[in-house]
Amino acid sequence: MSRPSAGIGWLSPSRAWRLIECPASVLPVAGTVSGGKGKPEVNTGILAHRALERWIRSEGFRAADPKTALAEATDACAAELAGQPPAGWRVSRARLVARGMSLVDLIGGRAPDQVHSEIELKDEDLRLRGRPDLLLTGDEIVVVDLKTQTLREEELPAWVEFQLTVYAHLIRTVHGQLPTRAEVFSLNRGRREVVITDESLEATLVALASARTLDPSRANPSPEVCRFCDRRLVCEPHWSAAAKWPDADAVTGTVERTEHAATGVVALLLTTANGRAWVSGIPGALASVGSGDTVRVARVSPVLAADESRSEWRWRNFSAMTLAN
Numbered sequence: 001m002s003r004p005s006a007g008i009g010w011l012s013p014s015r016a017w018r019l020i021e022c023p024a025s026v027l028p029v030a031g032t033v034s035g036g037k038g039k040p041e042v043n044t045g046i047l048a049h050r051a052l053e054r055w056i057r058s059e060g061f062r063a064a065d066p067k068t069a070l071a072e073a074t075d076a077c078a079a080e081l082a083g084q085p086p087a088g089w090r091v092s093r094a095r096l097v098a099r100g101m102s103l104v105d106l107i108g109g110r111a112p113d114q115v116h117s118e119i120e121l122k123d124e125d126l127r128l129r130g131r132p133d134l135l136l137t138g139d140e141i142v143v144v145d146l147k148t149q150t151l152r153e154e155e156l157p158a159w160v161e162f163q164l165t166v167y168a169h170l171i172r173t174v175h176g177q178l179p180t181r182a183e184v185f186s187l188n189r190g191r192r193e194v195v196i197t198d199e200s201l202e203a204t205l206v207a208l209a210s211a212r213t214l215d216p217s218r219a220n221p222s223p224e225v226c227r228f229c230d231r232r233l234v235c236e237p238h239w240s241a242a243a244k245w246p247d248a249d250a251v252t253g254t255v256e257r258t259e260h261a262a263t264g265v266v267a268l269l270l271t272t273a274n275g276r277a278w279v280s281g282i283p284g285a286l287a288s289v290g291s292g293d294t295v296r297v298a299r300v301s302p303v304l305a306a307d308e309s310r311s312e313w314r315w316r317n318f319s320a321m322t323l324a325n
């Protein structure tokens with residue numbers, strides 16, 4: 001396989017999938033437009049990954065009570081946050097602690113130097129790199145990828161299988177063989193095997209090589225990919241498409257009115273393409289906008305009215321907002 005152009009740079013398994021789905025999604029974001037405080041938000045997924053890594057690195061799986069050790073790892077990671085844990089953490093924490101015990105059996109009696117978490121694997125030629133959540137080496141190589149998103153279907157989504165296949169390629173590059181077993185560790189579905197063959201691996205690498213040749217400015221909006229994209233606040237194709245998505249988590253409109261609550265949060269009444277809509281619960285420090293400003297708000301929860309229209313959106317702690325140009 002030919003060496004890729006350096007323009008797009010290194011790809012992780014998740015960026016590689018996004019490149020295939022929407023080439024523009026891997027371009028750097030110009031400027032800071034997030035409604036956050038300049039630091040990446042620690043969402044539930046990041047926190048769960050930190051907790052699992054802490055448990056593995058501290059060999060909590062060998063403790064007399066591994067479940068308590070995992071619960072302690074989750075609480076220690078949550079305690080390191082500057083503020084409250086993210087929304088949804090209570091449920092994710094409970095799932096992680098309950099389902100994490102299945103990893104104790106998987107790890108078994110491996111030696112300490114055969115149990116790795118977040119160890120970097122690289123393919124210099126293809127400019128691919130990744131850090132699997134759990135990599136077990138020895139006679140058998142096992143890779144496990146933690147997924148904190150709720151997987152709704154029984155069948156694993158294509159993006160989950162793709163990412164594990166990229167990890168399998170990296171393992172073959174570094175360790176000289178495909179993993180004996182590749183698994184997704186889903187917080188809501190538990191451990192699920194992904195069968196990786198030479199053929200499926202080759203197909204993945206061909207798709208990736210082809211995606212590297214696409215025009216990197218080409219945007220291909222879809223709810224699944226845009227939801228995790230850092231560029232969405234500045235991406236015009238996203239905003240054109242999102243207005244028509246039935247399950248959109250983003251809204252844009254012109255500020256008609258601003259209301260300040262005694263708690264310090266702000267609500268904005270927007271005129272949108274689909275009518276008037278409130279966005280409520282915005283932290284006061286982030287809502288320095290006035291009437292006539294056009295704003296974009298992403299990662300907000302719709303409040304469905306009885307007729308299923310979306311005339312209200314609620315701010316979440318990982319929501320973001322910017323002024324439209």
Ligand code: SF4
Nearest residue numbers: 022221226229232235
């Ligand atoms: S927001 Fe959507 S369409 Fe725009 S670059 Fe990201 S994934 Fe592509």
